[in-house]
Amino acid sequence: MNIKRYILLAFFLLLTNWAFAQTNPNVVRIRLGSSINFAVGNQAGLYSFQWYRDGRPIANATGATYTASVSGLYQVVSISTEGCRSDLSDGFLLIIEYADLEVRKISETRYVGPGEGFEYQISVQNNGNTTATGIEVIDRLPGNLKYLGFTGEPTGEVTVVDQLISWKIPALANNQKLVLSLKTAAIKAGKVINTANVTAVEPDPNLANNVSTDVKEIIEEVVVPNVITPNGDGKNDVFIIDGLELYPNHTLFIFNRWGNEVYNSKGAYKNDWNGNGLNEGTYYYLLKIKAKDGSERSTTGWITLIKD
Structure with a gap:
């Protein structure tokens, strides 16, 4: 049996504050959180229906109307009292509008x-x-x-x-x-x-x-400690100068008590000197810093190296 197939689209919003626009007669737009009713127009001689979304049957959607709130392509099959089924109807593409x-x-x-x-x-x-x-x-x-x-x-x-x-x-x-x-x-x-x-x-x-x-x-201004204890306990194991990040153009020199150079950072100091290979005792540092305005200054002081 050839069953006439078409859908009358009825716009019954179940929620308020919505926006609607159409680019062609088969495209419907509603706001996220809203819903809309699709309805079969000519129900004469028809017994039941099956609604589809994106080509798949929707569970328990067998009435003459269907309330949709999920985006997708909606179609319906009409079933006559004699059990004859129509082809899938023309579809309506539902687009849920949202701003993320x-x-x-x-x-x-x-x-x-x-x-x-x-x-x-x-x-x-x-x-x-x-x-x-x-x-x-x-x-x-x-x-x-x-x-x-x-x-x-x-x-x-x-x-x-x-x-x-x-x-x-x-x-x-x-x-x-x-x-x-x-x-x-x-x-x-x-x-x-x-x-x-x-x-x-x-x-x-x-x-x-x-x-x-x-x-x-x-970052605070440059702060230089005066003791390191490289014993592996995670405390003061290396000579860390806080605030050097503010002055990337700097060089660190370390000398023993006789004035012999034992360390030279050869550029920006990496906060990694631990006195490796040196004896316990007092050492002296010279920190040369070039400020952001181009001026240069030098800071001197002493470091006590303690090995447990």
């Missing part, structure tokens, strides 16, 4: 000390399949950071009130990415932990990438 926003906050990789300016970059990207609207990035600067401004002309509106940075973007197309560069300075040495987060009007199925945290170590 991803935010990243990254500080400059170079070493900086207290009071020295450096930049953060905040990027926001829409990994979803529809345009995101009403985007807002919030970045609350910690107390150890001083806000100095931003570079360039960022898209959207940037406001700063009491260490709270708000970056509002009217819309962000799918796969579009925007970047905001902030200028800051740390007040004192130590770790600076800074977190940015992003929201939008559209539903976001992946909230894990809506937050990004950057950890930056602010």
